[in-house]
Amino acid sequence: MNDPLGMAYIQIGPWQMAVAVVFVLLAGALSLVHHLKLERDLAIGTLRTFVQLFAMGYLLRILFGLQSALLVVGMYMVMTWFAARIVKGRVREKSVDYFMPTLLAVQVTFFLVTFVVTGLIIGAKPWWEPQYFIPIGGMVAGNSMNALAVALDRLFADLRAHRAEVEMRLCLGADRDEASADIFREALRAGMIPAINSMMGVGLVSIPGMMTGQIMAGADPADAVRYQIVVMLMIVASTALATFIVLHLVRRRCFGRAHNLLLKA
Amino acid sequence: MQPLLQFDDVSFAYASGTTGNGAAKPSAQPMASAVPSVGTSAVPSVVTSAVAPSAPALQAGPPGLAHVNLAVHPGDFVMLTGPSGAGKSTLLRLAVRLEEADAGVVRCGGRPVADIPPAELRRALGFVQQTPTVGAGTVRDNLLLPFTFAANKGLTPPDDAELAGWLARFRLAGVGLDAVAASLSVGQRQRVCIIRTMLLRPAALLMDEPTSALDQESSAVVEALTEELNEDGVTVLMVTHGAYRPVRRPWRNVRVQDGGVQEAAVAASDVAGAAAVAAAMAAGDAA
Numbered sequence: 001m002n003d004p005l006g007m008a009y010i011q012i013g014p015w016q017m018a019v020a021v022v023f024v025l026l027a028g029a030l031s032l033v034h035h036l037k038l039e040r041d042l043a044i045g046t047l048r049t050f051v052q053l054f055a056m057g058y059l060l061r062i063l064f065g066l067q068s069a070l071l072v073v074g075m076y077m078v079m080t081w082f083a084a085r086i087v088k089g090r091v092r093e094k095s096v097d098y099f100m101p102t103l104l105a106v107q108v109t110f111f112l113v114t115f116v117v118t119g120l121i122i123g124a125k126p127w128w129e130p131q132y133f134i135p136i137g138g139m140v141a142g143n144s145m146n147a148l149a150v151a152l153d154r155l156f157a158d159l160r161a162h163r164a165e166v167e168m169r170l171c172l173g174a175d176r177d178e179a180s181a182d183i184f185r186e187a188l189r190a191g192m193i194p195a196i197n198s199m200m201g202v203g204l205v206s207i208p209g210m211m212t213g214q215i216m217a218g219a220d221p222a223d224a225v226r227y228q229i230v231v232m233l234m235i236v237a238s239t240a241l242a243t244f245i246v247l248h249l250v251r252r253r254c255f256g257r258a259h260n261l262l263l264k265a
Numbered sequence: 266m267q268p269l270l271q272f273d274d275v276s277f278a279y280a281s282g283t284t285g286n287g288a289a290k291p292s293a294q295p296m297a298s299a300v301p302s303v304g305t306s307a308v309p310s311v312v313t314s315a316v317a318p319s320a321p322a323l324q325a326g327p328p329g330l331a332h333v334n335l336a337v338h339p340g341d342f343v344m345l346t347g348p349s350g351a352g353k354s355t356l357l358r359l360a361v362r363l364e365e366a367d368a369g370v371v372r373c374g375g376r377p378v379a380d381i382p383p384a385e386l387r388r389a390l391g392f393v394q395q396t397p398t399v400g401a402g403t404v405r406d407n408l409l410l411p412f413t414f415a416a417n418k419g420l421t422p423p424d425d426a427e428l429a430g431w432l433a434r435f436r437l438a439g440v441g442l443d444a445v446a447a448s449l450s451v452g453q454r455q456r457v458c459i460i461r462t463m464l465l466r467p468a469a470l471l472m473d474e475p476t477s478a479l480d481q482e483s484s485a486v487v488e489a490l491t492e493e494l495n496e497d498g499v500t501v502l503m504v505t506h507g508a509y510r511p512v513r514r515p516w517r518n519v520r521v522q523d524g525g526v527q528e529a530a531v532a533a534s535d536v537a538g539a540a541a542v543a544a545a546m547a548a549g550d551a552a
Contacts, residue, residue, distance in 0.1 A: 260365065260383075
């Protein structure tokens with residue numbers, strides 16, 4: 001772990017990369033033979049994987065080299081914005097605007113959780129050291145994104161499906177929070193459960209990607225395990241925090257000034 | 266006499282898919298204040314109708330209302346009739362602000378409903394849903410639900426004796442307070458829902474087809490009890506599609522049609538018909 005950018009691992013050269021492309025060609029052949037019509041998507045997907053990851057690689061190399069706080073902030077803004085956009089693309093609701101709450105939830109979570117991990121747990125100096133801050137933050141944002149999409153979908157679907165119950169409570173004097181307390185709780189649970197479940201199978205079925213990477217890069221597996229544990233716990237906290245923030249902000253947008261439910265079945 | 270509930274040139278149109286954002290409502294107040302207040306007239310039951318001709322405020326699609334004027338006085342028993350989709354339920358929903366008027370003013374006790382805290386408004390105008398909705402837990406849990414909300418914290422929850430009294434009055438003496446609410450029949454649940462609303466001592470009951478999901482026997486019980494409550498002074502607005510008309514109480518027939526309301530005469534045949542239905546039911550009970 002002393003030198004993560006060192007050369008303690010076997011590098012993959014261009015010819016070896018070409019061999020990996022054979023994997024995709026096999027999948028393409030299958031698609032052609034069975035008329036799956038996936039060739040186009042496979043080609044585009046492969047191309048995007050190359051372009052996006054190489055771009056990210058070069059960007060990170062520049063970022064790590066410059067050690068510029070401003071660039072880290074820029075990267076943070078771009079990553080969180082894309083995360084919010086992807087959530088918006090996944091949730092089907094169209095009548096409530098939840099983009100800004102989503103962006104805010106991702107930004108707050110990314111910043112707080114990543115700061116605790118890099119600054120307090122890992123002890124990177126400075127705490128925004130891009131080599132730690134960006135990859136850790138990326139994992140926080142990526143996992144929050146999934147939790148947010150699940151939780152928002154659940155909130156909207158349940159408010160529509162259980163409109164009678166919500167309006168029953170409203171008519172008996174409940175405010176919007178009291179009227180939707182059960183729905184809020186279930187949406188929060190839905191957002192948090194995948195991250196909690198992933199703690200159950202880890203180490204039994206899968207070796208998590210980050211740990212795999214560290215081990216292959218020559219790190220002591222015992223060290224890699226510590227990082228992975230921090231990451232797992234961090235992800236659970238991220239999904240909880242992001243989901244809580246977004247549900248809190250979006251729920252009120254589902255109601256009018258009179259504490260009347262705006263979403264119709 | 267001050268009307269308990271008054272619709273003053275009220276218009277409403279459903280936006281497609283959802284109602285409009287509360288913040289984006291056009292300001293209706295100045296418009297409405299120019300309209301002479303109909304309900305403050307000394308005539309007890311005043312309804313004017315103004316069916317807007319080809320109302321531009323109404324788009325094609327879900328039911329809307331245009332320039333509705335209606336005054337309901339304390340103690341009235343108002344039957345809201347008319348074709349389905351005419352906006353009868355919408356009138357009740359506007360009164361308790363489950364929907365908000367696009368234009369015009371709805372008043373409760375003389376105050377615009379927009380100026381009344383929603384919980385207070387909904388305590389005064391008890392809304393009974395078409396399909397009885399009970400939550401998890403026992404009958405007692407359901408009856409006491411309103412008293413768990415912050416807005417009702419100042420009210421003293423009824424004790425078991427009072428609740429049992431209500432159950433007996435609503436012919437639910439056989440149903441214990443500890444019974445699981447979800448296990449009751451639809452008719453029993455509707456009666457529990459009405460009791461739950463009544464526990465907040467509303468001035469009026471706004472009932473949205475309260476018996477449409479009920480069997481004949483439960484319907485008869487609910488209808489008889491509603492008349493009884495009206496006799497005790499509770500104002501009633503009931504949306505109906507069915508044949509029921511009040512038997513023991515004088516009532517008003519307000520027809521909602523084509524986006525407007527019209528007070529119809531209570532025909533003698535209606536009264537006779539209702540009496541015949543009641544008699545037939547009584548005979549059925551006896552048999």
